Amino acid sequence: MGNLAWLRWLGVGAVTVAVLWSPTRGLEAGQANPKLADMIKKAAQEGEVVYQGPDPATGLPTDQMLRDMEAITEKYFGVKIRVKVDNALSFPASATKALTEIKAGAPPTFDLMYQTALSGAPLYKEKVIERFPWTEIFPHIKSDDMEYGGLALINQTLFVLPAYNKNVVKAQDVPKTWDQILAPKWKGKLGILIYPDPWLLLSQPTAWGEEKAFNYLKKLMELRPKLGRFPEVHERVVSGETPLAWGQHRERTLSAKEQSGAPVEVAELADPPLLWVNILFVPKGARRPNAAALVAAAMLTNEGQDHQLKFQAASSMFSPGTPAAKFAAQRKVFRPDVNFVVEKGEQLSKKVRSFMVAK
Amino acid sequence: MASQGKVSRALFPVVVVALSGVVLILLPLLATGWISFMVGVPGYGTYTLANYLQVLLDPFGYRVLLNTLLFALGSTAMALVLAAPLAWSVARTDLPYRAAVGFLLGMVLVIPGFLQGMGWALMLSPNIGILNRALIELFGLEEAPVNIYSLSGMTFAQGLSLVPPAFFILSPVFLGMDSSFEEAAFLSGASKLRTFLRVNLPLAAPALVAAAIYVFVLSFALFEVPAVLGFPDRIFVFSTMLYFFVHIQQGTLPEYGLAAAYGSVVMIVSVLMATYYAKLVKQSRRFVTITGKGRRGKTLSLGKWRSLAFSVVSVYFILALVLPMLVLVYYSFLPFFKLPSLDAVSSFTFKNYVNVYTRQGARPLINTGILITLVPMAVVLVAMPISWLVVRSRLRGRFVIDNIAFLPLAVPRIVLSVSLLYIALISRNLIPRVLRRITAPLLKPALFGAWFWIMLLSFREVTMAVMLSSADSIVFPAQIWVLWNRALPHDAAAAAVMLAGIALILMLVTRRLIQRLSTPGGF
Incomplete structure (x- = not known):
């Protein structure tokens, strides 16, 4: 290089x-x-x-x-x-x-x-x-x-999709849907974003709706994921500490792979990715x-x-x-609805926080 | 005269400077209290008690309180258990290389906490920690024996990094202790250990308690190690909880009001502790042995304990300085994280070091230079009259001033910096004008020591610098934090190694200067 x-x-x-x-x-x-x-x-x-x-x-x-x-x-x-x-x-x-x-x-x-x-x-x-x-x-x-x-x-x-360490995660284990990440095999091996954004977005009626989004988050937290912001979650995937990240910026993950040769890859799900605007x-x-x-x-x-x-x-x-x-x-994406966020953002952010900090 | 509770004309400037200092300290703290009664845009929202209701009713807050107490007590205990014998050994015994101890502790102090946390995570992470993997391979274990991402893990890492402040508080006390008591103990047949436990420690008791309070209050508000080692596994302490309220909120304003309400509660606890601290200082005047009037004794020979003491001190520095620095240096040469191997070494690059300069140029370094020159001057100028009034005068209410001076230490810097932001908006010109009119006629060696201590603290300050810096005023530690935040941890590590290198040079130069100014027991 x-x-x-x-x-x-x-x-x-x-x-x-x-x-x-x-x-x-x-x-x-x-x-x-x-x-x-x-x-x-x-x-x-x-x-x-x-x-x-x-x-x-x-x-x-x-x-x-x-x-x-x-x-x-x-x-x-x-x-x-x-x-x-x-x-x-x-x-x-x-x-x-x-x-x-x-x-x-x-x-x-x-x-x-x-x-x-x-x-x-x-x-x-x-x-x-x-x-x-x-x-x-x-x-x-x-x-x-x-x-x-x-x-x-x-x-x-930017499109938010799971990212994984290709030296640690076998090809057959790479998740193909958001639901597959809830499999018990990922317990203790998963990194998730600390931001409420994904859950605000998925709570929109045009995405999963509030009930499904929070049921999913509850199950996800039971896997004892490590919390972090984008850089920390990315770094833990690269180091193999948490070989799978629930969500990362697709383009930046691919760019990091290209720039440094880091063993990271994006899981191209069949489900819609989340859009980061x-x-x-x-x-x-x-x-x-x-x-x-x-x-x-x-x-x-x-x-x-x-x-x-x-x-x-x-x-x-x-x-x-x-x-x-x-x-x-090529695909449908979940786009944030700013008016939904303005209306319900505060309440939902607090709800996300209570799920995130629960032990 | 001041001794009669009145202020003479000669003392008037001292009192004015001291009171100005008190006002400067109180302003952001009062702003913290003000913000705590608000929701919405800080300063422009609506007044409410909702923040305090949430503080009282939220079970998460109580969990955080318990974590913070355990973390602060554990770190303080660890720091004192290590610092007290270390300070005594350096001050009173023939410990090998004791002249280097203060210097090395300065290095420990100067490395920002989040970098120490990073170093420990790389060594003791259960999945990829270098030491854990070595232990697993060595003993054929099934899982990692140590998990640094735990309350005990972060207490351990923080305890190690809190040894320097405790040492620097205790060292002058042991140094100034009247040796006739030790000599009397030896003449009565007491061993060195017994003399340390029965004579030196009791004599230093007020200073030990004061150091304990200082370190405890400090650890109550510390952010960086808990952020790196506790946050990922949802082990929150006060500071990381406040960070969560202030920085992670999306789609709505950060909850500064709630953060300030928690900050205010910490302040109240701190006032109580500061009051107790003041009482101790008052009582300590009865301990005539620590007034500096006593005779300084000869250096005690550790005899057969000398090697053991040296080994213990070495282990401490290996854990607190050498290992984290080695990990940082290693990390700084990698293009991306790899466990140590030939492959990793062959991929070493200087690119991360080059990037530190090309990203921001020399501006952060220049600003850091300005900061470490001006901040200690300002602090010494304000602290000197305050200290004089508290310690030497009989002015009524002097212990209130002392308590107030103690307060900023206890308030989480995130809250303090938010408050400062608002005050800066209200009165941009007031503070510089007051400071410009102050002159410092007496810059003596003792003050130089204080200047050096503050220089180190301002050199490594991250949280305030991050919150309050702008395009033209970014400083080096804030730049490291920004690099870390921007998914550039290897550049951050390279910058941290550079920071440590600069600190090393600074300390060598300053040490020489202080030696010339002949402060016994100083650096």
């Missing part, structure tokens, strides 16, 4: 150069669209954005990720915007920080926020997300690309809303989606031609 590192750097450089030198279609669009032209003008004055988003999930440098975001934005909109990342807090803590600042009448720390559809829901519920006429301003954005009733842009969709939005009162909106919109272009793949091992199933779109075309 180490010997090929220079090739990767060369690739990164080539993409950056290609992006910078390619025709600036955005400028032309800006000239034809007065709202976009106005936004570009204001963004140029704003000059930078503070981006609350993750480091690359693929091992590439954070700085390179930011410079590429700038390059793509410049290519499409002809404006130089400096992107600074601020990602020390967890997603829920970032959401609370922004919400508290906005409620206090102060501008939020972040100009552009990256959240999951569920972790950002409190901001949606409190109506503190800046509204832009996205589809009007940006021709490449369609109504499918939006979440929160048109307030946020979907930049990535990641979004970008501008919080209300942001210091640099126009620059933030341009950077967000740039992430939904073809190059933007390539960027998401390269740095986050993820793309949006709503952007045609992406790996996520190709995967989703």
